[in-house]
Amino acid sequence: MIRKTAYMGLFLATALILSYVESLIPFYFGIPGVKLGLANLAVLFALYRYGWKEALLLNIMRVLLAGFLFGSLFTIIYSLAGAAASFAVMCILKRLGSFSIMGISMAGGVSHNVGQILVAYLVTQTPGVAFYLPILLAAGLITGLLIGMAAKKVLNLKGAFKNQ
Amino acid sequence: MKIRKNDIRLALAVLAAALSLFGWQRYHYGKMTGNARVIVEREGEMLGNYPLAAEERLTFTDGQGRKNVMAIRDGQVSMEEADCPDKLCVKHKPIDRNGESIICLPHKLVIRIEGGEEEEVDVILR
Known part of the structure; x- marks a missing residue:
């Protein structure tokens, strides 16, 4: 239990560092919402190594902390929406058992973007926010695949994170 | 944990949705005259x-x-x-x-x- 708590702290720190790294990369395509989602790497890892409860806790904590550190109250609400949508979809698909970590991560990336568009619609009351939906769908797929491949590599590391 | 058939199906389904939405948008909104x-x-x-x-x-x-x-x-x-x-x-x-x-x-x-x-x-x- 103590060991697990320590590891959870470690993963939270990792997620925060990844959020920070992401905020440093000038990765901007002129369309809001297209980003790598590096912090999801830590969430995926926790989801596979522990379970949904631990991953959920990690997810909420990293959104709140990263929001207070690098964003504002507004960005917290916005990223919570994306994180919640993506997390719910990833958990359900993982339970189904018919997707690999890449498929789950892709579904997560796509639903993250869809969730954010829905919130943007609720905030602005303008259906026009859906204009970039096709691009955001494709972008979520690609970034999700990249993050899924990275998470798979980390999970496959022999000797790392054993005996927890 | 290799990539599975369902992963590819999912990716293709999302891509198809994205492409058809994109095509629909181009068709409906693409043509412009000067009075926008x-x-x-x-x-x-x-x-x-x-x-x-x-x-x-x-x-x-x-x-x-x-x-x-x-x-x-x-x-x-x-x-x-x-x-x-x-x-x-x-x-x-x-x-x-x-x-x-x-x-x-x-x-x-x-x-x-x-x-x-x-x-x-x-x-x-x-």
Whole structure:
């Protein structure tokens, strides 16, 4: 239990560092919402190594902390929406058992973007926010695949994170 | 844990959805004539309506004094300044196509292009 708590702290720190790294990369395509989602790497890892409860806790904590550190109250609400949508979809698909970590991560990336568009619609009351939906769908797929491949590599590391 | 058939099915399904949506948008919104309008709204309420062909630089301030500066120039609309926290609207590429929008989420301000009448002819063969 103590060991697990320590590891959870470690993963939270990792997620925060990844959020920070992401905020440093000038990765901007002129369309809001297209980003790598590096912090999801830590969430995926926790989801596979522990379970949904631990991953959920990690997810909420990293959104709140990263929001207070690098964003504002507004960005917290916005990223919570994306994180919640993506997390719910990833958990359900993982339970189904018919997707690999890449498929789950892709579904997560796509639903993250869809969730954010829905919130943007609720905030602005303008259906026009859906204009970039096709691009955001494709972008979520690609970034999700990249993050899924990275998470798979980390999970496959022999000797790392054993005996927890 | 290799990539599985279902992963590929999922990816193809999303790609198909994205492509068909994109095609539908191009079909419906792509054709423009010169009389498109620039519409500015906050929470669904219209603040302004200008021709895309105009040269304008306008400031929109909300009830709490939060500002956005929009510019229409050379048939393109951009957000030149904003005092919102993320500045995503300022970084947004200038828009010039029917249906496109620039949205400042923190200020709930939406700029969109609309009403470029669709052309009567489908194809011109030469």
